[in-house]
Structure formats: C-alpha cells, structure tokens
Amino acid sequence: MKPPLSDIGSYRLPVEVVDPLRLGLSAVSTQTIAAIIKEVPAYAEPFAGELGLKIARAVRAALGAFLRLVSRPGADPGTPMASAVEAAYALGRGEARNGRSLDALLAAYRVGARVAWRELAAISVREGQPSATIADFAELVFAYIDELSAASVAGHADELAATGRIRQRRLQELGQALIAGEPAHVLQGLAEQAEWPPPQTLTALLLTERAARWVIDLLDPRTLQIADVVPDLPGTTVLLVPDPQGASRPTLNRLLTGHDVVIGPARPWALVKSSVDRALRVHRLCPPADGAVVDTEDHLAEVVVTADSSALEDLRARALAPLAGERGAAAAKLIETLRSWLLHHGRRDDVAAELFVHPQTVRYRMARLRELYGDRLRDPQWVLALTIALAIPSWDIPKS
Template identity: 35%
Template structure:
C-alpha cells in the first residue's frame, strides 16, 4: 500500500506531539515509560495499516488494555491517555494528509480513510478504558476485602490485640476517627459508602458498619444514609467498638423479634432501649417482673385488666400526677382516682414504696414472652 511508509514514519512525530501536549507524559523516553509509549504507537500504526481495506476485527487489543491498567496503577485518571489518543490521531492524520500518496486520492477515499482511522483509535481507546476499569474493580475489591477483615477484627470478642488492629487499619487504608459507633444493617457496605469515613462488612445475620461519631448529631447522617431497618450502637473509642457492636447486635435481635416497639423509626438507637435490652438478656428476671404486674390482674375481665395496666403505666410515667395521667389517657381525673383506688387494693403499699414503684415501672416495659 502506497500510504504505509508515511503512516509508519509518523511514529516519532506522534511521540513528540504527545510528550509536548500531555503534561503527564513529559518524561524521558527511558525505562518502562519509553518502552510502553514507543511500543504502543509503533504497534498501533502498523496494525492500522495492516487492517486497511479489510473487514477484519482488531486482532489484539491487550497492549492498549494494559496501558489503561498502567495508568490506574500510577494513580492517574484516563484523561491523560485519552488526550494522548486524540493528539496521536491528529498527528497521524496530518502525516497522511501531507504524504504524496494521499494527494491523488479522490474525496470519497479520503473520507473513508479518515473514518477508518478515527474508528480504529476509538477501539484502542475503548480497550484502555476497559483495562482501567478492570484494575479499578480489582483494587476496589481488594480494599473492601481488607476492610471486611478489619471490621471483623474490630467487633470480635474478646478484643483483638491493639497491635493487630493497627496493622489491619494500615492495610485497609483507613484513617480511624477518635470515636466511632457500630451500625447493624442489612446492606452495610452500601450504607457505609454513603457515610464519609465509614467502613463495613456484610456479615451474618446482619452487616456491621463502623461509622465516625466525632460530631454531635452524627446519628442524623447515619439516618439519612440508611434505607431500611438499622440499629445504631453507642459512640465509643475505637478500641471499644466491639462493645458498641454487641449493644447494637443485641438490639437488632430483639427488634427483629418484635420486643422493642417504642421506636417506630427505621433507625433504632440502641441506647434508648437499655432497660428492655437488660431484661431481654435475663428472661427469668423479666418473667418475674411481669408477674408482679399481671399476676394480680389474672382474675379480672380482660377489658378491666387492660384499663388497669394503662392507668398504672400513665400514673407511674406522670410521677404520680393524676391530672397528667388523666390527660394522657383522655379521661377525667376522677376516673383515674377511681382506678387508682382499685389498684391500691391490688398492689397495696407497692404504689407508695419508691423501690416497688421502680419495679412496677420496669415490669410494665418488659417485653412480652
């Protein structure tokens, strides 16, 4: 083909133009860099000439996929490489247009040649994009794997040695905040991606994210990131994140069993349910406390027993204020006094003894078995 020598001879011009116009490639043509750029341009031009006039697909794009991977490994985006492709295409087309062999070509042939060149370079560019994306995927997967290992170690009981935690933190490329909180949620990795500085592991029966808790109102940022049911443990130093995780996991299990019903929000704050969690962890004690309240009412009609429990709860919550309890129940204060008289007959001095009243208050919050 008459154009071959002119296309192939454009190698030096393309390399010079790329190094002059792309700042990231203004390096000496030595070592791996010099080899890559020279080999890439030479091979591209030779392959292009060989494909002219045929319908054959690109026989091999591995070298250009590798260029994309190399860019990623050097911490660069694809911007420099894409610009290099554009500069190289323009320089190659100038070399073709200035060649004596192109002077006698009809316009249709010129247009076909230009279309072939631009289409060819697009395929090379696509191969580099794919290589860069593959490297990014592998790197992201590797980072997440290391962070998964770190989260598992952070929440393990008994706690992992501090030296091992520090090693895992470094390997995970994570800068730990001074204080953190454990978040138990199904899609922990997805949620952590929406919370700056968080890391996560999708564990069983639910994932755990370790979220920064250095600012007041950090729970609001967590609340905005979750999409479904989640439980947030208390804020603790990093060395105690296992304690936050244990609290959140305990609340998650109780919440899933329907034992924590006071908080209708998707994000449940474990520390707002400490009494319930204490009792969930001591079922025999919880059963005895429930008996203190419900046992003496066993012989009453169901409706009367329910009203007695509601009245007792409202009166205790109101610290013995009849008017406040009546407002809570939407009844007349005299109705509350009447019911309290019946309750005193049932519970006796327990309504006047501070310790016994505390027992009754806790018993009324005891989850049903």
C-alpha cells in the same frame, strides 16, 4: 479487490514506502513523545521519572508494530496486531493503577496519532510517494490508533473494575472484623489494605437491606455496609457510619426517618462492636415499625434493666412473693398499681390518672399492698428492688 483501509490486519504497503519510514522511526518517536509531554499535562511528571522510560518504549514499540503490520507478508495475519493490542490493553490497566484518568490517556493517543502521522507523511512526501498512497497510509495510521485506543480503554475499565471489586471485598472483611471485635492491630491492618481512613468514631445502624440501599448515599462515603450478620433477623443490614455524634446525631435521625432504623451509640471506631451489640439489644426490646427511628440513647434504662433477663425474673419473683396468695386478676391490678405508685413517688392523683381509675380505688389498692408488704414498702432496699423489678412490664423482657 483491495480490502477496506480500516482493516489494517489485511492491508499492505509496498516495501519502498515502508523502508524510509522505518529508517525515520526513531526521530518520529522522539517528536511524538515530546508532543505528548507538552500537550497532555498529566504525562509531564510521569515522563520525567522511571515510568517515562517505559512509556517512551511503549510509544516506539507501537509505531514499530504498525510498520511491521503493514509491511509483512500475508502469512499469520493476526500476530502483529494481537501483540500491539495486548500491549495497549496493558498500558490502559497500568494507567488505571497509577491513578490517571481515561481523559489523559485518550488525549495522548490523539496527540500521538496526529504528530506521528505528520512526521511519517513528511518522510513519504520527501520520498516522492504518490498522494493516493499517502492518503491510504493516513487512514491506516488512524485506524491503527483507534484499535489501540479501544484496547487501552478496555484495559483501563477492567483494571478499575477489578480494583473496585478487590477494595469492596477488603471493606467487607474490615466490616466483618469490626463486628467480630477483632484486636485493634488487626483492624488497623485491614483498614490500610482497604485504603479506608479510620474516623474518630463509628455508629451502628440496624435496618433492612432495602432501607440501606435508600439511605447509604446520604451518609459519609466511608460508611461500611455488612449484610446478613444477624441470624435471627434475616434481611437485616448493619451500617457503620463515621462520627454521627453531637450536633450531627439529630441530623442523622432526620435523614433516617421513614426507614425503620435502630441507631446505636457512637464508639471509638475500633470498638464499634459495642454499638452493634447495643443496637441489637434495643431492636429486640422495641423493634422499629411504621418508619420509626429508634435511638438507643432513649432506651438506656430498659437496656440496663434487661441486661440479665434471668436475674430480672428472679428479682421479680422475690419482689412479688407477698402477692402469691392473690387471685390472677386481683394480683394483676395490684402489681399495676404498685408499679405506678413507685414511678410517681406515691402521688395518688397521678397514679389514678395513669391507670384511669378513681383516686379512692388507688387508696384501696395501696391499703391492700401495705397489708401484704408491711414495713417493706418503707425500706429503701425493698423500694429499689421493687422499682427495678417493675420498671418494665414482664412481657417486654427479652428472653436470654
């Protein structure tokens, strides 16, 4: 029983059918290549250069492999087909590397199959082959092209996947180097390897991995994502977003609302480490909650005041030394009043409103503070020291 015609690894054509085809193979190849150049515009330029010679050789090799496949004896049935499939797979990978789409490749196969069959069939008709043999031959041609098309599609897809994985790894390396503060020449080299065009500035976002998955598609496609870079904040991701400054920064804030995000300052792209450091600092000072967006630009005073927590503690101890003799609750009320008095520039009613006490209570407490501090409350240097020391409550000072 004759095997299915689509099983081209098993089907054979008689020698008297194949020999005339082999003699006409060069002309058939030339016609096929000309048709591909004419009907598939994506191949017009490649065929004009050195790459065209390689593609032309591939077309001739594929047609020659087909004739060998359908005319050889029965031994070692897989070798010709395996060789042809391997070449088609390599062609698919090469097309992906050269930036051509799968559409162009499949169109070339369709055109090639049609023209090759037309020319080969014309030879068989001139040789007087019966119609049944020519029909079988047609089915074999198209089954063969289907096999090659499938192999090239697989090669194209594999190359794109491999290229994507390589580029993703290089982008990760670039992101890690940016966060580590590597020198500019190192960063420039990594950016070129990753085919990542550097923006003018980058801004660091600190958020959870889940939130990052939600928002990254809303951001500039050049955004870099680096996960698990903060040991004391597990599950936290850093996004480095190109150029969200000026008018675009409020838009970024709106996009991120609902995702518990800290936004760092915009920095020249190679210096974005300082934006990451600022975001981390503010995150520890006032971690976002309930979907809040915390902009570091709104917390500059806290960042400056708490930059050296041990120095701030020493300053507080010195500035509050006159209160050492007061009892705990009384001392706490005096410190609270002194802080408000400094921030409100001595406006008694404003201090009373903030502390929810009577203005007379403020007057009494300030009288006690003047007894303890004396002329120091009129000394600009002491007022500055007290203002800095009491700028934020002591429990909000992050520990070094």
